[in-house]
Amino acid sequence: MLEVAFRRDFPGLSLDVAFRAPVGVTALFGPSGCGKTTTINAIAGLMRPDAGRIALDGRVLFGDGIDLPPQARRIGYVFQDARLFPHMTVAANLRYPSRWRRGAARDFDRIVEMLALGPLLKRRPATLSGGERQRTAIGRALLSDPALLVMDEPLAALDEARKAEIMPWLERLRDEIRLPILYVSHSVPEVLRLATTVVLMQRGRVCHAGPLAGILADAALAPQLGAREAGALIRGRVEATEPDGMIRVATAAGPILLPGPLPAGRELRLRILAHEVILSRAVPSGLSALNVLPVTVARIDGGLVQLVAGDERMLAQITPRSVKALELRPGTACHAIVKSVSVLPG
CATH class of the missing domain: 2.40.50.100 (RNA polymerase II/Efflux pump adaptor protein, barrel-sandwich hybrid domain)
Known part of the structure; x- marks a missing residue:
């Protein structure tokens, strides 16, 4: 369980966020500029809140006098662009975060099988499709041995064909990896297909957080996902x-x-x-x-x-x-x- 409650003031935006994310996909949903990416950056240790508390499975990441550096938080981060090392093969990119970790070889084989990366291992990022690059980036994040996976609009840079290619892998990830997954999106179809929990955000605030099914069937909340999504x-x-x-x-x-x-x-x-x-x-x-x-x-x-x-x-x-x-x-x-x-x- 991820527990988040923090504040941070920016020029033009005051961020005041509080929610919980259980195992499964928790989608942070809202219009551009509402604070979704800033929120996950605070959780990952890439931005320091003014005040508050962030804890993962009872371990405090921020607050109570604690501010763990990003590398100590055990968070795997998948960005919009895959950010792979261009001079390395897929295999080397995958192994990079786990090269000193015990049991990494066993995990490597499991993640390669789950994401069907075997045929790509000897190739370099420049020769991969957008979907293949994102699958590699997800595999690299998983091989960092995370307690939480954070995904910042991982399909935003892909065309519709590549989105359709990678979506089944995201579903398999949700169903087979027993981790909380934070998924930032403003795409209703992605949220409907992947999310188990939704955090609705507007202007730096959480409007509502809860199971997706409950939001869709709520006459007051459903329109926030779209007029025809209720x-x-x-x-x-x-x-x-x-x-x-x-x-x-x-x-x-x-x-x-x-x-x-x-x-x-x-x-x-x-x-x-x-x-x-x-x-x-x-x-x-x-x-x-x-x-x-x-x-x-x-x-x-x-x-x-x-x-x-x-x-x-x-x-x-x-x-x-x-x-x-x-x-x-x-x-x-x-x-x-x-x-x-x-x-x-x-």
């Missing part, structure tokens, strides 16, 4: 394949049918956007929509209706006229007709 992010498991080829997915919101094929037992992340949900007070019939979930209204914020579906939260985007016509208010029981469900990679 909705539910639900985890499910494939139960069975129906006779017609549809798969039945068990979720905490209720069973959901999706086009197959997918194997039984497969874990899925399902995305249900608010504008893909219709509400009905009565049990609907005669519909082409396959997924109808019993829900209860929790909150109404304009045309965004926050719903409780089993143990999950959802949003429906309807007009204020519809809210009035359906006589919706907190506690109202109704049915959510889900027009479409997308399956997120990872």
